[in-house]
Amino acid sequence: MTLAADRVTASDRAYADLLDGIQSGALPAGFVLGEVEQAARLGISRTPMREALRRLAADGLVVQQSPRVTVVADLDAGDIRALFEIRRALEETSARLAATRGDAGLFAELAEEFAHVDLSAAAGRDAYYALIARFDAALDAAVDNDYIASALRTVRTHLVRVRRMARDKPARLAASAAEHRTIAQALAARDGDLAAHATHVHLHNALTGILETLNEGQK
Structure with a gap:
């Protein structure tokens, strides 16, 4: 139970961090969000980072260009x-x-x-x-x-x-x-x-x- 709660917390933290970066412009359209790199930056494992990226994709804020490449969506x-x-x-x-x-x-x-x-x-x-x-x-x-x-x-x-x-x-x-x-x-x-x-x-x-x-x- 604790492990599951920790994973949800880490995923929420990653989602909030990336959302702020996208909305503020720190992560501009086309910016590549490397799963490994972003997980290391936040000090979390790849599983919660993957969950955060899926949520951002569902929001239409990022686009999965390939299984390993996710980029910030354009807004024209x-x-x-x-x-x-x-x-x-x-x-x-x-x-x-x-x-x-x-x-x-x-x-x-x-x-x-x-x-x-x-x-x-x-x-x-x-x-x-x-x-x-x-x-x-x-x-x-x-x-x-x-x-x-x-x-x-x-x-x-x-x-x-x-x-x-x-x-x-x-x-x-x-x-x-x-x-x-x-x-x-x-x-x-x-x-x-x-x-x-x-x-x-x-x-x-x-x-x-x-x-x-x-x-x-x-x-």
């Missing part, structure tokens, strides 16, 4: 568009459900917080991203659907990479905060149609901004 404009297609479906549905199932008072409080974010300094931007995470958690709790929550967790895992690729633009961040406030206000008013529409507008603008940033980086 086409992938981002596809990611936003499923994101729209999930988040617009979640907004409609949360409008009828959620705590109106909580969403009113979140709307007020979005109205007073300070995006002028790095600390304020970090606090803004933390506020978005709290908003997402409140939305998930209101929807109370494990299948939707599981699908959104996978999408958000990839979104961390997408956000890193897109530079923080003051105008876009300010617009995003206003868009989040509108969504939260609609949820507080229990207006599902408005919440879904505001979510659609926010995601459209977010995707447009990300793709523009990628195009600028390629020039």
Whole structure:
């Protein structure tokens, strides 16, 4: 029993370490993840490392090119568009459900917080991203659907990479905060149609901004 628990713990640690490396960009697209080398780096055996790589492959974050070669998956404009297609479906549905199932008072409080974010300094931007995470958690709790929550967790895992690729633009961040406030206000008013529409507008603008940033980086 102890050995099994140790193996799971080692696998979880390897997964978390590699996930952080991929999301932060320390392990870029195309980086070869050698099973032996990575296991040695973390001081674990190859079995838990193999399990961690399988989990990352299931998440779509790495690609098994051969039985012995695993590389970090690419993430191009086409992938981002596809990611936003499923994101729209999930988040617009979640907004409609949360409008009828959620705590109106909580969403009113979140709307007020979005109205007073300070995006002028790095600390304020970090606090803004933390506020978005709290908003997402409140939305998930209101929807109370494990299948939707599981699908959104996978999408958000990839979104961390997408956000890193897109530079923080003051105008876009300010617009995003206003868009989040509108969504939260609609949820507080229990207006599902408005919440879904505001979510659609926010995601459209977010995707447009990300793709523009990628195009600028390629020039």
